[in-house]
Amino acid sequence: xxxxxxxxxxxxxxxxxxxxxxxxxxxxxxxxxxxxxxxxxxxxxxxxxxxxxxxxxxxxxxxxxxxxxxxxxxxxxxxxxxxxxxxxxxxxxxxxxxxxxxxxxxxxxxxxxxxxxxxxxxxxxxxxxxxxxxxxxxxxxxxxxxxxxxxxxxxxxxxxxxxxxxxxxxxxxxxxxxxxxxxxxxxxxxxxxxxxxxxxxxxxxxxxxxxxxxxxxxxxxxxxxxxxxxxxxxxxxxxxxxxxxxxxxxxxxxxxxxxxxxxxxxxxxxxxxxxxxxxxxxxxxxxxxxxxxxxxxxxxxxxxxxxxxxxxxxxxxxxxxxxxxxxxxxxxxxxxxxxxxxxxxxxxxxxxxxxxxxxxxxxxxx
Numbered sequence: 001x002x003x004x005x006x007x008x009x010x011x012x013x014x015x016x017x018x019x020x021x022x023x024x025x026x027x028x029x030x031x032x033x034x035x036x037x038x039x040x041x042x043x044x045x046x047x048x049x050x051x052x053x054x055x056x057x058x059x060x061x062x063x064x065x066x067x068x069x070x071x072x073x074x075x076x077x078x079x080x081x082x083x084x085x086x087x088x089x090x091x092x093x094x095x096x097x098x099x100x101x102x103x104x105x106x107x108x109x110x111x112x113x114x115x116x117x118x119x120x121x122x123x124x125x126x127x128x129x130x131x132x133x134x135x136x137x138x139x140x141x142x143x144x145x146x147x148x149x150x151x152x153x154x155x156x157x158x159x160x161x162x163x164x165x166x167x168x169x170x171x172x173x174x175x176x177x178x179x180x181x182x183x184x185x186x187x188x189x190x191x192x193x194x195x196x197x198x199x200x201x202x203x204x205x206x207x208x209x210x211x212x213x214x215x216x217x218x219x220x221x222x223x224x225x226x227x228x229x230x231x232x233x234x235x236x237x238x239x240x241x242x243x244x245x246x247x248x249x250x251x252x253x254x255x256x257x258x259x260x261x262x263x264x265x266x267x268x269x270x271x272x273x274x275x276x277x278x279x280x281x282x283x284x285x286x287x288x289x290x291x292x293x294x295x296x297x298x299x300x301x302x303x304x305x306x307x308x309x310x311x312x313x314x315x316x317x318x319x320x321x322x323x324x325x326x327x328x329x330x331x332x333x334x335x336x337x338x339x340x341x342x343x344x345x346x347x348x349x350x351x352x353x354x355x356x357x358x359x360x361x362x363x364x365x366x
Contacts, residue, residue: 007364010075012067012083012110016043016342018307019082021328022352024051026360031055031076034064039338046333067109072116079364083110084130084347111150118154125186126363128355129179130347133162136177156181159192165348167197167211169323171218171269172306174348178355182363189363195354204354221265223305224317234296236281241294244282262287262295273306278340300332300339308349323350
């Protein structure tokens with residue numbers, strides 16, 4: 001049997017390495033990463049130094065801090081560019097949309113690196129990009145139009161889809177927009193087929209209409225640490241609980257849908273975890289009324305598991321979910337507040353992993 005080619009990737013706006021985890025799982029090797037946040041850098045190094053030691057050697061030359069300073073000539077050639085980039089408006093210079101219109105944004109920095117590699121004769125084969133769902137309609141759709149035009153300008157075709165983490169084996173209702181682009185001169189392909197979820201056997205579901213029925217069922221309790229290990233710290237105070245309830249009622253009377261969200265161990269999934277979760281946990285509170293207690297926040301370990309990170313913590317309340325437990329083990333090395341922020345900003349690993357498998361099979365091994 002012929003040996004499978006080992007593909008390489010770079011990890012831009014890397015955060016704590018959700019892309020890195022998924023790409024490593026499918027056999028790809030990271031050759032360069034960029035992340036500016038000092039706490040995220042600590043987490044990244046602690047968790048990937050063993051599997052990608054070269055990027056942390058030589059004064060961390062290949063673990064860039066400020067992407068604006070990244071010199072493409074010093075970045076090893078790579079097959080795949082991964083980036084979960086911030087959503088920013090573009091100042092459209094003229095009627096013809098393209099690469100130049102992205103100047104002054106962080107997306108431009110991705111394109112700058114890619115263009116330099118193309119000019120040097122080493123075009124990256126695939127760009128794997130992630131953003132918030134709102135990018136689709138951001139600035140009346142102009143932002144996405146400019147992105148697509150810039151990709152075409154550099155010779156890339158692309159497919160775009162909004163996917164929900166709850167169909168990929170994690171109990172979280174989290175929608176994100178994904179762009180998979182391939183260099184047309186190198187990758188002969190008429191399109192890219194996104195998986196909309198995975199079934200109980202981990203197989204991809206390609207039919208959007210079937211995903212609700214066929215996707216593996218999830219359960220919030222699958223991420224729980226043992227109940228006897230939960231520190232009373234995570235149970236919210238009487239004052240905070242009263243405030244949450246009053247605010248929700250006030251919003252209801254004003255016709256607004258905002259307020260706390262309460263889940264039980266039987267709930268199929270939670271709402272979306274965000275970087276602000278550390279403040280009051282209002283978007284995901286766990287009901288403890290059976291214990292005669294106010295609701296509690298997720299622990300940092302549970303917050304990480306909600307994004308697909310395999311964190312041992314104090315163990316598992318139930319048998320570990322294989323979608324999560326098959327991942328490389330992840331260690332939290334920062335404060336509680338920083339951990340919540342990092343997991344809230346992260347990608348959901350099982351979604352990235354499912355797309356990464358399709359990139360290898362459909363675009364690179366084809």
